[in-house]
Amino acid sequence: SLSTLAMAAVLGVGALLSPLAQAQNKVTLRISTPAVPDDWHGKMWTVFKDTLDKSAPGEFDVQINLNATLFKQGTEPAAMARGNLELSSISAFDIAKLVPEFSIFTAGYVIRDPQHQAKVFAGPIGQEMFKLATEKMEVTLLTPIYLGTRQVNLRDVRDVKTPADLKGVKLRMPGSKEWLFLGEALGATATPLAFGEVYLGLKTGTIDGQDNPLPTVRAAKFYEVTKQLVLTNHLVDGIFIAISDKSWKAMTPAQQQKVQAAANAAAAFNNDNRIKEEAAIVDFFKQQGLTVTTPNVDAFRRQVQGAYATSEIAKSWPKGMLERINATQ
């Protein structure tokens, strides 16, 4: 009997394409992220997929992999450069490994609040830095998103007013030079650990604390295994929806436009919900029995800014960039 392909050739392609062949015609977009399903930057990928399914029905096969099930946290940029992964949300810390200039966005107490962050990234600074990253990385940054403002979260209650009060505290940070620098600048003993291992580390006491934005402390249930939040506000954190150049360049301009629009919709969903949640979330932790304290934030700011000012990290920042960020209103 005739094979499906031979029949298709005789009768005209398209009409007889098997479901498999149709699937093969779709643009596959594999997403990998350590985000947990209940966090906004986990849920936003459903918005991304739905937006794309509506704007380009049948054109894309969007595969969402949360909880770092496809690639380990921090390995996504390399996987995208190799063409093994199409999409992820990557941090300034991930980007800084390949583009040291980007480490300015890993520094504590530089970006002041989510509105400041949005203005910095939407203006000329964002354009210059995105261009630099895209040139050096084989990855295209589609849009920044607000990950939230990072706070210190401790296993046991301590009186924390200044960085000196965190002396000897084993504070878990993600594993890279820039993250560990931030943890040490806060006065703690920075201990590297992947995000997926933090819950158990807190539970068993291999670490004394961790830092994350409060919506993530809720979504990853860290409040179940910690007793205190110290509202240091030390990093207004951003991540970036990024796509592998291999995938991006293979798309038609119309497809690129649709993917960009879907990324924008996902980012807006994350930003709106996260900012709203952050404004009201402290009560939730109090109800869970956590002690929520406000330290001397000026003391933390002074120490952290001082540590960066004299650091190797700051030597890679483009000249005048810190001043330009500070001057952005």
Ligand code: KDO
């Ligand atoms: C974390 O590991 O603490 C962190 O918040 C770092 C971020 O850059 C980002 O990778 C995030 O985890 C994950 O998306 C999980 O929320």
